[in-house]
Amino acid sequence: MATSKPLSRFWEWGRNIVCVGRNYAEHAKEMGSALPAEPLFFLKPSSAYVREGSPIVRPYYCRNLHHEVELGVVIGKRARAVPQDAAMEHVAGYALCLDMTARDTQEECKKKGLPWTLAKGFGSSCPVSDFVPKEKIPDPHKLQIWLKVNGKLRQEGDTSSMIFSIPYLISYISQIFTLEEGDLILTGSPKGVGSVEANDEIEAGIRDVLSMKFKVAQ
Ligand SMILES: CC(=O)CC(=O)C(=O)O
Numbered sequence: 001m002a003t004s005k006p007l008s009r010f011w012e013w014g015r016n017i018v019c020v021g022r023n024y025a026e027h028a029k030e031m032g033s034a035l036p037a038e039p040l041f042f043l044k045p046s047s048a049y050v051r052e053g054s055p056i057v058r059p060y061y062c063r064n065l066h067h068e069v070e071l072g073v074v075i076g077k078r079a080r081a082v083p084q085d086a087a088m089e090h091v092a093g094y095a096l097c098l099d100m101t102a103r104d105t106q107e108e109c110k111k112k113g114l115p116w117t118l119a120k121g122f123g124s125s126c127p128v129s130d131f132v133p134k135e136k137i138p139d140p141h142k143l144q145i146w147l148k149v150n151g152k153l154r155q156e157g158d159t160s161s162m163i164f165s166i167p168y169l170i171s172y173i174s175q176i177f178t179l180e181e182g183d184l185i186l187t188g189s190p191k192g193v194g195s196v197e198a199n200d201e202i203e204a205g206i207r208d209v210l211s212m213k214f215k216v217a218q
């Protein structure tokens with residue numbers, strides 16, 4: 001599909017948001033989950049995007065809204081069954097993302113064996129930073145990502161601790177479905193996920209690269 005929108009505004013492209021789960025051992029542990037033998041992933045709709053200046057809105061059915069800070073990988077070139085050693089050629093850049101999660105809903109879904117869409121795919125569940133071209137990040141597996149709520153540090157993780165690397169994820173996902181230009185892959189959350197309330201301020205960043213702030217709406 002042709003588009004006149006620049007890739008630096010990938011959130012306007014209406015493309016897939018692919019989220020990887022349990023990609024950091026300490027986060028899997030804090031959730032009481034086993035380590036995955038292969039990547040676990042799920043999708044958010046493109047209407048989940050929210051940008052700085054607009055609030056994160058808790059869905060009406062959620063009583064326990066959680067933050068998860070994650071490195072996002074923006075696809076720059078169609079990827080269909082790409083081998084790992086060619087996977088990085090398909091990356092245009094990066095963004096910092098929040099995988100906002102209705103944790104109570106997710107727990108209910110897990111118990112009932114239901115998909116996580118209600119827990120993960122609501123409107124404003126994917127706050128996203130500015131686009132960072134890949135030339136500005138020589139090694140995406142050497143980044144420190146962090147998140148504060150009302151000025152207090154909650155999450156701090158190093159992307160070197162990912163269980164499945166970015167080339168592995170691109171290769172793996174692209175064997176299941178084609179990744180298109182403008183698609184975003186959220187690479188999983190480090191430990192320290194926790195609740196936010198109305199009027200809280202979430203600040204998150206990639207050390208030495210960027211930071212972003214979001215308010216949680218009433
Ligand atoms: C337990 C989860 O919600 C999985 C997830 O999203 C993650 O980042 O890990």
Ligand SMILES: [Mg+2]
Nearest residue numbers: 068099188189
């Ligand atoms: Mg997540």
